Amino acid sequence: MFKLSSKIKYAIIGFCDIYTSGKIKPVSLSDLVRRQKVPRPYMERIMSQLVKNRVLNSIKGAKGGFKINQRNKDITLFRIYEIFKGPEVSGDKTGKIGNEKSGIVLKNLELGIDKKMIELFKSIKLKDLHKVYNNKK
Numbered sequence: 001m002f003k004l005s006s007k008i009k010y011a012i013i014g015f016c017d018i019y020t021s022g023k024i025k026p027v028s029l030s031d032l033v034r035r036q037k038v039p040r041p042y043m044e045r046i047m048s049q050l051v052k053n054r055v056l057n058s059i060k061g062a063k064g065g066f067k068i069n070q071r072n073k074d075i076t077l078f079r080i081y082e083i084f085k086g087p088e089v090s091g092d093k094t095g096k097i098g099n100e101k102s103g104i105v106l107k108n109l110e111l112g113i114d115k116k117m118i119e120l121f122k123s124i125k126l127k128d129l130h131k132v133y134n135n136k137k
Contacts, residue, residue: 004081005084005085007046007084008080008081008084008085010036010038010042010043010046011046011049011050011080011083011084012077012080012126012129013036013038014032014036014043014046014047014050014066015050015055015056015068015075015080015126015129016126016129017032017035017036018032018056018066018067018068019068019126019127021035022065022066022067022068025063025065026059026063026064026065026066026067027065027066027067028064028065028066029043029044029047029065029066031065032047032065032066046084047066049083049084050066050083051066053079053083054069054071054072055068055069055072055075055079055080055083056068056069057069068127073127074125074127075125075126075127076121076122076123076124076125076126077121077122077124077125077126077129078118078121078122078124080126081121
């Protein structure tokens with residue numbers, strides 16, 4: 001099934017935090033970690049991937065941090081999913097789902113759900129999610 005990993009969730013949270021807080025000056029990793037209560041090494045790897053994929057810009061130095069890459073300010077939720085998605089997993093640990101026929105039906109159902117979710121994710125821009133993020137605080 002279509003699931004969001006914790007990396008994807010924290011990437012979205014990090015993006016929203018930086019989108020909201022980073023308009024005037026870059027957001028430092030320390031501030032991001034403190035506000036989001038995420039282990040620093042974990043968030044550092046996530047932010048590194050977002051920089052590598054040009055979602056964020058990294059500014060070096062004492063007053064450095066992260067800013068939204070203006071070329072990608074309209075990035076969608078699906079792009080974040082693509083960056084961090086892991087291997088597709090279906091069924092139990094052995095990969096078997098009941099008998100063969102029920103497995104095929106379940107797999108087709110999952111694919112249908114996934115296609116709908118993918119279309120939805122492609123339509124959601126992360127910059128719009130920051131409004132939901134700010135209302136949650």
